[in-house]
Amino acid sequence: MLYSNELFRQAREIIDARRMEAEARVNEHMRAFAQQEPRYTALKQEMIDSVQEALKSVNMMPEEAQKHLIKQRDRNLRAQRDVRALLAEHGLPEDYLKTRYTCEKCMDTGSVGTEPCACFTEVLQKLAFDEANKNSPLRFSTFEDFRLDYYSDEYDDTFKCSPRQRMQEILDYCKEYAAHFDTDQPSLLLTGETGLGKTHLSLAIAGCAIRRGYKVLYNSAQNIFSGLQKEYFSKGENRGQFESLVLECDLLILDDLGAEFSTTFTDAALYNVINTRMNMRLPTIISTNLLLPDMEERYSRRISSRLIGEYVCLRFAGADVRQQKTDE
Numbered sequence: 220m221l222y223s224n225e226l227f228r229q230a231r232e233i234i235d236a237r238r239m240e241a242e243a244r245v246n247e248h249m250r251a252f253a254q255q256e257p258r259y260t261a262l263k264q265e266m267i268d269s270v271q272e273a274l275k276s277v278n279m280m281p282e283e284a285q286k287h288l289i290k291q292r293d294r295n296l297r298a299q300r301d302v303r304a305l306l307a308e309h310g311l312p313e314d315y316l317k318t319r320y321t322c323e324k325c326m327d328t329g330s331v332g333t334e335p336c337a338c339f340t341e342v343l344q345k346l347a348f349d350e351a352n353k354n355s356p357l358r359f360s361t362f363e364d365f366r367l368d369y370y371s372d373e374y375d376d377t378f379k380c381s382p383r384q385r386m387q388e389i390l391d392y393c394k395e396y397a398a399h400f401d402t403d404q405p406s407l408l409l410t411g412e413t414g415l416g417k418t419h420l421s422l423a424i425a426g427c428a429i430r431r432g433y434k435v436l437y438n439s440a441q442n443i444f445s446g447l448q449k450e451y452f453s454k455g456e457n458r459g460q461f462e463s464l465v466l467e468c469d470l471l472i473l474d475d476l477g478a479e480f481s482t483t484f485t486d487a488a489l490y491n492v493i494n495t496r497m498n499m500r501l502p503t504i505i506s507t508n509l510l511l512p513d514m515e516e517r518y519s520r521r522i523s524s525r526l527i528g529e530y531v532c533l534r535f536a537g538a539d540v541r542q543q544k545t546d547e
């Protein structure tokens with residue numbers, strides 16, 4: 220994954236702030252405790268002295284140095300033990316005077332040796348996803364606020380059941396999909412006319428996946444293609460950052476496919492996204508107003524055959540729910 224220097228800078232800032240906060244917190248504890256308990260100041264000095272004294276061993280003969288070090292170590296341990304006893308006397312926890320870092324592994328420095336720590340990469344990824352998702356026009360929807368009563372319960376010959384029944388099945392499927400979401404899940408193609416809840420359900424899935432810690436990118440196909448195109452023709456230092464997110468995120472949601480302005484670029488980009496993610500076995504959810512025959516007409520055969528052959532197709536039923544809500 221490629222990240223811009225700006226994201227690196229922001230991630231650095233977050234990690235530094237964590238460390239400074241942890242250190243400020245412990246300094247405040249030390250100050251307060253010294254005020255409360257005068258014996259603590261002396262013990263603290265004892266610990267500092269023992270460390271300074273231990274350093275003198277570098278100028279000693281090996282045998283003498285060894286003895287000296289053991290003596291100073293014991294002196295230090297004794298002082299530490301006395302401090303713990305004092306803390307207990309005051310009813311304070313044993314680690315009250317210890318720096319509590321968000322990440323103990325790197326002590327909030329962001330690196331372990333010369334390698335970036337996992338906590339740093341995590342912050343970086345989170346920033347990249349927030350940035351990529353910030354232009355998404357839609358807030359998260361939930362399964363709970365998906366209303367089936369907008370769908371007719373009259374028999375519909377296309378579905379061999381009522382739209383409400385059909386939507387109940389789709390809702391159950393999506394809930395199940397979201398509850399057990401992992402990257403082994405199949406890709407979904409949500410088709411049907413405008414206003415039948417395709418975006419609602421895909422965003423409900425996105426919300427669940429994000430809560431479970433997966434990296435999700437959701438946006439309209441139009442925005443994704445323009446993002447890719449802008450990046451493709453730019454010479455910026457972060458070229459490739461957005462493309463990596465689109466191709467490598469745990470779940471990609473491409474909303475309203477077919478509404479984009481179609482060009483040779485969008486066609487190539489769409490194929491690349493579908494194909495690469497499929498080869499990496501990463502799920503994608505595509506919603507579209509196009510039905511399968513329109514799909515074959517609109518996109519090249521290599522795209523439509525992959526979508527039809529490899530995606531689980533859920534055809535939404537009913538009449539425009541958004542229109543019904545406005546009419547209420």
Ligand SMILES: [Zn+2]
Pocket residue numbers: 322323324325326327328329330336337338339
């Ligand atoms: Zn760390």
